[in-house]
Amino acid sequence: MKLPKLFLCLILLIITVPVKAQVLPDSLNQKIENIFKTYNRTNGPGCAVSVIRNDSVVFSKGFGMASLEYDVPVRPSTVFDIASVSKQFTGYAISRLIQDGKIAGKDDIRKYLPDVPFFGKTITIDHLLQHTSGLRDWPEALVLAGWRWDEVFSFNDIMRMVKAQKELDFEPGTKYSYSNTGYNMLAAVVEKVSGVSFSAWTAENIFKPLGMNSSGFQDDYTVVIKNLAHSYEPTSTGFGNIPGALTAYGSSSLFSTVEDLSKWVINFDKQIELKNPVYLNMLTEGKLSDNKSVPYNYGLETSTDRGIQNVSHTGGWAGYRTIISNYPWESLSVIILSNSADFNPSQSASEVADLFLSSKWKKVSSVTNPVKDLQTVVLDSVLAKQYVGSYLLRAGKLITITYEDGKLMTQATREPKFPGEAKSDSTIWIEAYGAPMTFVKDKSGKVTMIRYRNIDVKRVTPWNPDPKTFSQYTGTYYSEELAAEYKIGLKEGRLEMSHRRGGEALLSPDPSAADLFTSDSGYIQFTRDTQKRVNGYKVSGGRIKNISFRKK
Template structure:
């Protein structure tokens, strides 16, 4: 429904209707109440309400009515074009739910099955010795390495023109998965690019054309399209920016691939999409149910992810959401199904945090005294914005330990399962827990060998133990997760020692070569498309670099013959020494 036809609703509704929206003729809401609520929302978005800054578009749907819709700030800083409710934004990963819906439409027509092997439709996907299903791809449980991480490691810039063909060619060269399908959840954009390609091959139409005919047109989403051509002209589109010291600079996006990203739409069109989950015009109730169902791992566990969406809880209320971020675009769409509430916020500045604003808006609509479930799992974006919990106060004077005791714990500790190091050092008589650079937390003594970590979220305790000559450090988080690290002595780095790593290393999976050379007690990394940079060993053959964590491998004689690199969504990608 257009904001021009929206009416003021009461109850949990915002009682706000602006930017052309008028109360219905039979509305009993006083004008001053409308003005008050309008002012309240303008305050929420005041940071964007400047034609000299990137902007925001926000729209709120309550009980099938758009009760608020407005644009703030600039859609184009070079021409002072303001954001309006009709401004189209690139919404990045919010695209993913449309991709899954398209797959399920074809499944409902018996043109495919959600549990089919991806190689049935895209035989170029390598045979990894494991079946990867469309369901795995749609729930980030496939084990497929992420396309963006792979491209970065291969020397691509993310403002390069990146097409679906480029992604498919890189996928075809992969030799390993991150993990066995269904064993873990690990966010992977690759899966959704493959799903969009399945839609295109099964339907015989481009993904952009299929979604236009089957989704956008029937839902009257007249300001929506999948952008599969980086040269295509789109009217009323926003451009993206990122902050710099004296203002903003352009954040260029040239994607020409779809499925994982590249939906251009408006906040109001996203509300039309949301309403289809309440009263389906496109698709059946069974599709809606499937989309909203938590995915499961091979062991039956859930992880907060559904299909193209995440299921979260706020003040005990369930909501279904997804965020998006590419270049300077930031987007968020949240649906509170039991309250008939949906909120869409779109930004074109990299400093936007629409998920925070969406929950502030939700507070004005939702009423619940129900505590959140003990096992409710929020997605990473929500957890990252949780307020820091203040740790229980410790009277350090009552648990002051001698310098001899504290010095016994000083040193470096290595966690083998997750391949990271931590340093413990003394600062003004207090032990400090260092994760590297300026990421340090003080430790307060509970007893002679147990300490509480201060200035962190949750309850974290650090315990030091010694078994013969082997010292270890155990970190316990909220009495649930335990991480054990073993003390080690950092190697003495010399140019002679570094010379064993010198040489060129090639990855056939990336068609890319890295060069290493000793340089002032560090290794210099060179790549023809990346800036040179220096790295130092963390422990033995393990180094950290700008492109990922590097673990060199040796042959039976002890000579370095290759390395494996990991960077979050790509694990153990192999480079052999030439």
């Protein structure tokens, strides 16, 4: 189908939208200011806030200090590192290239980035966009490799990490796991296809057309950025600096102001009204291979906030905390950029939105589990004692059932203990969890599992190693993938892991599985050879799985 020339222009170009300012009633203006009154100070960091209503900026103000060293206040023109809020600009770049016919969502990323290892399964552009690729998240992986949080994390560091990855955390398309790495890979795709740097492409195709003159992706951490807010965290004596030298463009490292981001949001909503496919595509939900929805795509999270569709993203790096929260079909957007590590952007944005949309929120009806309303019964003590034991919810997470003072008690690993109310001879209600647990027996009548939130939680025997056996785990371990070496030794009867740059950390036995320990790096699962000798371990964390270390 041939599209009209005007519509083609809308697809290919960003419309420059003048940012109009409207005046709010004094009472509403004061209510917004009250939300941020804690940060309206001269002795601490703060935030910049913009509210866009019906394509106009109706509120724009700075609170607190951009520089405590030089007594510079935060203004709407103050520049912040917007951290992961950057991802939507990468999402736009990819959506634009797809619409231009230069790439496709189903393309194998190795078509453009042949240095990426082939893991036996194809990783597509869509997988990167939706955080379903299985690639390891670079912050955890690089810190495990020896990087310190206060030093340079560069784009090239991340690319080298990907090239060295030995296996995926999971098969692409089967799970959702937030991965900054995927968006750095997308930036590399933009560079490969366009033939120019990512910072140059975004400047020419986004920031200059929209007049976002204080915005740009940082690919050189030594560049001087004018009007930059410094990054701080609370300390026992006030506030301290959090240094950052990040050039992870694509996933992060966009520096901008609330003034500039207001132009982006106004244009975004205009393009949605015009049904521009580049932007409409950014609002589509992702899909797993089993067709389950993923509420993330093109650098945006889609959700329903009290009955109203919301498109948003938060960000956090060093002491920067940021958000763009957009209600496109209500013509309301809230932009908050802060340089204080204790700032909660989601809560503040929600409070601002409530001032404008309180009459439109839909009352969320609370759904009561029918088990809760069943009459509580007295559980036979002999039967109750059959339920006592440990049940494996997942690696590193046990549910322990005890019988105390005539009641079954439940306690998850590293959590408080809570009572259960017996609702039948096999089901208890745990008010603290807002859910029931049902004990399941096998054919012989032995309790073998708990059914909890539609999960079958198997009964296990907790691992309780004798500290006298810890010497078998000591030694030097090396990861070829991370080019990192750790030493494990004994210290006062406990295992201690050490890295030349990362320092020392104690290992604690985890009762959920044999040879499993917990540490600051995550879960350490020791492996054994055919002779039952310890020959290595695998590290898993929140966004990294099974990184192998072999014993030297």
